[in-house]
Amino acid sequence: MQTKFNPGSQAQSEVFLAELLAARTPLAILQALARALPDAPQAQALWSSSWPQSICSDPPGVSGPEIARAVREVSARRAGAHPDPRYSLLCDDPDGGVALLHLESPWTTAPQLRRLCAAAGARMAEVLTRERLHSTIAQLENAEHLQRALFAIGDLAASDLDMPEMLRGLHRIVSGLMYAENFYIALYDPAGDSLRFAYYADTVDQTGPDPDQSVPLAQLERCLTWYLIRDGQPLMGTTAQLREQVSGPLTVLGTDSSDWLGVPMQRDGRVYGVLVVQSYLEGSKYTHADMSLLAFVAEHVLTALERRGAREELERRVEERTCQLAQANRELSREVAERERGERLQAALYQIAALAGSAESSDDFYARVHAIVGELIDAQNIYIALLSDDGATIEFAYAADRYQQDWSSRPFGRGLTEYVLRTRQPLIVDRAQVDALVEQGHVDPGYVASPTKSWLGAPLLVDGKAIGVVAVRAYEDNADYDTHDAELLTFVSHQIASTLQRRRAAEALQQANLQLEERVQQRTRELREQIAQRELAEAQLKHQVMHDPLTGLPNRVYLRDRIERALSQLRREPGRSFALLYIDVDRFKQINDSLGHLVGDDVLKEVAHRLGHAVREPDVVARLSGDEFAILLERVDLPKTASRVAQRVIAALQRPMEVAGQEVETSASIGVTVCDGNYVSTDEVLRDADIALYRAKEQGRNCFVMFDEQLHHATMHVLALERELREGLRHDQFMPWFQPLVRLQDAAVVGYEALLRWQHPQRGVLAPADFLQVAEDSGQLEAIDWRIFQLACEAGRTLLDDGQFVTLNVSPGLIRREDFDSRLLRVAAAAGLAPERLRIEITESTLIGDPEAAVRVLQRLRAACVESALDDFGTSHASLASLHSLPLRMIKIDRSYIAALGDAAARGHAVVGAMIALARSLDIEVLAEGIETQAQHDALLAMGCHYGQGFLYDHAQPLAHWTVRA
Structure with a gap:
């Protein structure tokens, strides 16, 4: 029977609103609402x-079934179902704030009453939001305090403190979390x-056990510590309360405490020790929060002690x-030193060669040479001496020495430098060998610095003629040069000589140009000849700058210049077009690694030769870098022309090459872009050609792909999806959905498969097919998998009934990780999920590559x-070949085989029956995937299949679906 209610006057409404604004708790809001509606039927407020955790009620003492009905009612309203008239929903905040009234009889729907309830609901949402924020802040503060303590425990374990000092530090940390003045x-x-009492601190029983002596557990029988070890369960309370908690009679050792708390240090069901705090102060009580905190700290203390022990053992x-x-x-x-020496030498030679074309001054050039040589040998004291053109004078172009300061030119005499110039051979001598050369008359002692202990010099040779010497010397007794140093300096000297010669030529050319300008009126004919020579040298230099030294093809700089010209031509003549072919030699790295770099260079030369024959004037073939080439077609009217050229290139490179007496087979991937007025820069042309090349590689190589807007949009979509994946990880948008696994005989649920879903903020729920490949290519799949594992294990605590399990899909890359099993077990332990309630699913691709590594992980x-x-x-x-070697509990028959069942297809029945028989012979359970019809169900049951999964039983749903339905 419904009752009519009087909402009151305007003044009463204003009083009600004032009371709502003054209310600071949900109960105060409900009381204000009750006063505003005195004739309302009796209601139970929740x-x-x-929501649906931590539900409060008024009047208090609401039963479990009533709470379950209220939770189902809220879920039904959210799903758009018809509401129960016995419930009035005051507020439903998506963040979890919910309040509703359970009425004894249906409420009237008068507009005035609805407005009062709406106002109360709005205020209730604000109050619940504030309570949630206060609760979150308190939880964060507690978590921060605990995390600092755990970090401190980790720092103690990694410190160099001795064990007693480390344990005292642990005591201080525990004391910061709870009352722990008495602790062991x-x-x-x-x-x-x-037992060994590694640490003991007690204000009453101050004389504790010796930390270096072990106490037989029998001496402590039936005491609290004994029960912690034997039962592996935490104990807390007064002595009377503790007697009720232990599994037998209790023996009190030492002074009786007013309150006592102890937890076992255990892992994988095994007890390794105990942590105990106790209080002798009246009124001081430990709480269940202290117990949970101490148990959590005990795990980290055990880890810290194990790390310390493991470090000592290590x-x-x-x-x-x-x-x-x-x-x-x-x-x-x-061996490493030899290889590093070779690499350093090669890098030094490249650097010195690069200096030949630099515009640095001579002083800067020699200083750079000094720095490069100093990376190879001890060159703190070095000089570079050059012989004058007439051979009569030694000039010191560069010198850095600790003792000698005078480096002015000197006449050709009988010093060590002159000895190397005469012999044109490197020389390495110590003080005794110098004295021997002096006695033989080869060296004048006046030319040798007296503190010199070791001297090393190498001639600078050009066309067999010595033009100078690079020398280093050491003044310390233990700094002796050896043959390796001499070999290094000799290699460097050849490069320095070549570089000096090129720089001299450049300087001479510059000087000649100056002289020609001064004598232009007198020596016109000679000036023209020298200008021609200079132009030729400049042309050669420009050719070197704009061309690849290995193949002789134009390089990237040249190609960019030609593309710029082509773009300028397009702007002048909009009807024209040109094309760029971006070419990559397939698997060239394998040729380089297996046959050597010399053979690789010959292959590149042959590729360049064939590319040149595949085009016509004025098309340009260029080498960009490594095994990357490009062809610029400047007169292309239709994409068909570019396609024909690409086909010719592929055909030309498919023919075997005869290189260094070996037959080498190559192929090429090509990206093609036809350029019209839409392009404004060279970088855009190269970018689109590179995108097309990348797609050609994806399609299996040895082909070409034409760039179009769809390809551009696809690439931009992939880049955007990569960015959204990172955002999804950052904002925790990935979640597991669960599909039941059933027993075919009675359709009972035996477990659930956790399936990845992405709660996209704009596109809704996405299945893995929409993003999995991009996640794997961008390296984000592993982080997503571990987050799903964690959430699935946490959900398993509430989702699974006795005997049920949850399965996780594991990618081949993860299962081959040696630490995968230990990390997965840690995730399950942190979530409170027993290992026997967890299963993993691997695909047959796991068996490709390194199946032994996967087998080891599965066995562990x-x-x-x-x-x-x-x-x-x-x-x-790979399945049948390796099935017997894998430690499997179950195989899941692919849905493609199940789809053929139920239509009287004998062949489909035979194949599935053979699979089931094979699994049964190996004592492996069988589950059929993709069951959608009752006919498929019946056929599988008749063939002896025990388990199934598919839309016939249920779709994959989020966790809330299963927990609410339960």
Whole structure:
């Protein structure tokens, strides 16, 4: 029976609104609403700031079924279902703030009453939001405090403090979390069934056990510490309360405390020790929050102690292995040193060669040479001496020396420098050898600096003629040059000589130009000849700058210049067009790595030769870098012309090459862009050609792809999707949906498969097919997988009933990681999910590459009670070959085979029956995927298949769907 209500006058409404504004709690709002509606039927109010958790009620004492009905009602209203008239929803905040009234009889729908309830609901949403924010702040503060403590524990474990000092630090950290003035840590040795009190602090029983002695556990039988070890359960409370908690009689050792809290330090069900705090102060009580906090800290204390023990054990093992590895290390060091020396020498030669064309002054040039040589040998004291053109004078072009300051020119005499110039051979001597040269009359002692202990010089040779010497010397007794140093300096001297010669030629050319300008009236004929020579040299230099030295083709600089000209021509003549072919030699790195760089260079030369024959004037063939080439077609009227050229190039490079006595087969991937008035810069042309080349590689190489707007939009879409994936990870938009796995005999749910979904803020829920490939290519898939694993394990606590399990899809890259099993077990343990309730699914592609690594990981997971299933069985040839070697609990027959069932197709029945028989012979469970019809269900059941999955039973749904329905 409905009751009519009087909403009151305008003044009463204003009073009601004032009361709402003054209300600071949900209860105050409900009381104000009750006063405004005195004739309303009796109602039960329920509210929560984080619905459906932490639900409060008025009157208090609401039962569990009533809460469940209220949760279902809110979910039904959100889904758009018809509301129950016995419920009045005051507010429903998407962030979790919900308040509703459960009425004894349906409420009237008068507009005035609806406005009062709407005002109360709006105020209720604000109050619940504030409560949620206050709760969040408190949780964050507690988490921050605990995290700082855990960081401090980690720092202690990694510090160099001795064990007693580290344990005192642990005591201080625990004291910062709770009252822990009386605190001890006891470590359990299962082999000796004994305890060692590693740390003990007590204000009453000040004389504690010796930390270096083990106490048999039998001496502590039936005491609190004994129960912590035996039962592995935390204990808390007064002595009377503790007697009710232990599994037997209790023996009190030492002074009785007013309150006592102890937790076991355990991992994987095994107890390694205990942490205990106690209070002798009346009124001081530990809480369940303290118990949970101490249990959490105990795990990290155990980890810290294990890390310290592991580090000590590692140091001992390292010391043992040091002697065994000494000889191997010396050999390896020698080989590494040789390779590094070769790399440094090559880099030094390249750098010196690069200086030849630089515009630096002579002083800067020699200083750069000094710096480069100094990276190879000890060149703190160095000089470069040059012989004059007439051979009568030694000029020191550059010098840096600790002792000698006078480096002025000197006549050709009998010094070590002159000795090297005469012999044209490198020379390395110490003080005794210098004295021997002096006695033999080759060297005058006046030319040798007295503090010199070791001297090394190499001639600068040009066409077999010595033009100078580069020399280094050392003044320390232990700084001796050796043959390796002499070899390095000799290589460097050849490059320096060549570079000097080129710089001299350039300087001479510049000087000649100046002289020609001064004598232009007197020597016109000679000036013209020299100008011609200069133009020729400049043309050669320009050719070197604009062409590739290996193939002789134009380089990237030249190509860019030609593209700029072509674009300018397009702007002048809009009807014209040109094309650019971006060419990449397929698998050239394999040729380089297997046959060597010399053969690789010959291959590049042959490629350049064939490309040149594939085009006509005025088309340009250029080498951009490495194995990348380009062809510029300046007169292209239709894309068909560019396609024909691309086909000719592919055909030309497919013909085998005879290189260094070996037959080499090559192919090419080509990206083609036809340029019209839409292009304004060279970078845009190169970019689009490169995009088309990338797509040609994706399509399997040895082909060409024409660039178009669709390809451009696809590339931009991939880049945008990569950015959105990063945003999705940052904002936690990825979540698992769950599809049930059923037993075919009775359709009972035995488990759930966790399937990846992306809650996109604009596009809604996306399946993996919409983004998985981009996530894998951009390197973000692993982070997404681990987040899904974590959420699925956390959901398993509420989703799974007894005997059920949840399965996770694991990519081949993850399963081959040696630490995958340990990390997955840590995720499950952190989520509170038992390992036996967790399964993983791998695909047959896991068996490609390194199947042994995957087998090792699966075996370790099975040992930890985590079973494995082979997904999409039958879609690859690798299944039957490796099925017997994999530690599998289940195979999942691919849906393509199940789709053929139920239509009397004998062949489909035979194939599926054979798969089931094979699995049964290997003692492996079978699950059929993609069951959509009752006929398929019946056929599989008749063939002996035990489990199934598909739309016939249910679609994949979010966690809330399953928990609400439960």
